[in-house]
Amino acid sequence: MCWRKGIQLNRKQDKRNIMAVLAAAFMSFVGILTETSLNVTFPTMMKQFNVSLDVVQWTTTGYLLMIAIIMICSSYLNERFTAKQLFVVSCGGFVVGSLISAFAGEFYVLLFGRLVSSLGAGLSIPLMFNLIVEVMPQKKWGLYMGIAGLIIAMAPTLGPAFGGAITYYFNWRDIFFIVAIFAAIVFCAGVRVIGKYHEQTQRKFDYLGFVLLATAFITLTLGVNQISRGFKNIFLWLLLVGSLLLFYLYKKWAQSNKESLLNIAVFRQTAFVYGALAYFLLQFANIGVSFVLPNYIQIVGHQNALIGGLVLLPGSIIAGLLNPIFGSLYDRLGAKPLLYTGGSILALSGLLFAIYGLTLTTLMIMVFYGLLAFGHRMSFSNTLAEALKIEPNNLHTDATAVCQTAQQLAGSIGTTIMAAIIAIFQNESNSSYAIRTARGSRAAFYFIFGLGILILILDWAMFRLERKNSVKN
Known part of the structure; x- marks a missing residue:
């Protein structure tokens, strides 16, 4: 009888752990969703607040930058505070910041609200990955990293469809009301299952x-x-x-x-550095394209905000649903076939976008973006799992902090660079605004193609060093 009770307790604890990971994952989802849900509203906001594209994009760039800054502290916060405490602050900060943005009458108030709401994703994303590494068996890391990758990858690509639909049928301010309500629901569900998983230390803040x-x-x-x-x-x-x-x-x-704040010993493993850089560039490409396409569809294609968001939806959903399968394939086959295939598909998509960049139709955008999303999902979470596997257990928290900070910084820089590339062409005066935007977008797509090739090179370098290290050991 005792062993039956033990099995029941273990099953109950396993379910509780899974629910805790899911709660952090859903908070991460709602935090990341707003990364790109505003991209499709930029033309509307530019008119309402009388600002240019390279100014309004700071609602995304500043948000992602603040998340990256918060994530710098994730290793310290994980040691200093309990998972429940971090979860409560994450949800509370996001709700407050979203409400500030919803009621903003000036652009800079809106931006301030976005910076406050960055607590949501900035705290919940590292919490989610730390929970996976801490409470889940290593043999299932690929599966759970795949689920986590699904959350992180789906949210920014569903964002344009969500933002476009809300803006078209209601008002862009309602985006913030809706996500605030969703975050409050996640808080009520998660605060009951997330607990304390390790002893806290009185470590000094750097x-x-x-x-x-x-x-x-x-x-x-x-x-x-x-x-x-x-x-x-x-x-x-x-x-x-x-x-x-x-x-x-x-x-x-x-x-x-x-x-x-960060143990730089993680950088002694050169293979990890290559993996982290590939992870950085994968998110750069994902967020960068998610910024370019909704604006291309509206400015060049003369479509409304709803179409601008919905065009990206089919590819996002199909590729996103496959993400846990890619994680399971990683557990069975290893990283090499998945990372090489995914990187190649991403690079091909960037090239197709660039070749047809001046005359992209709605159908072309749907197909090419579907390819890019498929390649990105195949590589993204598996690159993280492979990079973390390289580090010893005592450095997993720091390695996770480095990768997640890099991911958010990639989104911030990716949005900024894409906006800057397009702005260079928009500032010319030899043609219409739509044609100049198309030329700038094509240049951005060539840049994405180059990133795809670089990702493949980084993957090759990581695997080569891993093989050398295994031979030595």
Whole structure:
């Protein structure tokens, strides 16, 4: 009888753990959903607030940048606070920030609300991955990483359809009311199942390290934003060099400080660095294209916000539903066939977009984006799982923090660079605004194609080093 009770208790605990992961996952979903749900509303907001595209895009860029800055602290927060505490602050911050944005009468109030609501995704995404690594068996990491990857990948690509439908039938402000209600529901469900999974430590907060990294991220994003003003712009190079200097200063500081925010020992594994870079570029491509296409459809294709969002929906759903299957295939086949195939499909999609960039039809966009989403989903969560597998157990939290911070920074920089590339062509005066936007979009698509090739190179380098290390051991 005792062993039966033990089995029942274990099953009950397993279900509770799964529910805890799902609660963090749904909070991550609603946090990420708003990353791109506003992209389709940009033409409307530009008119309402009288701002340009490279200004209004900060509602996404600033949001993602703030998430990245919060994620810098995820390793410290995981040690210092319980999962329940982080979950409560995540939900509360998101609801408050969303309501500020919903009632904003000025653009900068809207932006402030977006920065506050970044607590939602900034805390819940690392929490979700940390829970997977901490409470789930390693032999099932691929499956659960696939489910987590489904959440992270589906949300930004469903965003345009969600934002377009709400804007077309109601008002863009209702986007924030709806996600705030959803977050409140997730809070009520999750607060009952998420608990305490390890002992908390009284670790000191690395204020100097935080300031160095946060300033480096901000400086890097501001520098990239200067691309639209041309490469001869002195501020572009000053800001980029300044960000590199700040990263270097953090490295020196972390080497001499045992309680630094991020344990830079994770970077000693060069194979992990290659995997993290590939993960960064995969999200860069995903968010970048999700920014370009809704604006292309409305400005070049002269479609409404609803069509601009719905065109991306079929490919997103089909590829997203396959994500857990890709995770299971990773558990059975390993990473190599999935990462090579996924990267190749993503690169092909970028090339097709670029070739037909001036004359894309709605059907072409649906098919080409479906290919890109398929390749991205096949590679995304499996790249993370492979990168984490390279690190020892004691560095998994730091490695997760690095990858998730890189992912959000990729979204922020990706949106900024795509907007800057398009703005370069929009600032010309030799043709109509629609034609200039199409030319800028085509240049952005060629850039995505180049990223696809680079991702494949990084995958090859990661596998080569893994093979060498396994031979030595």
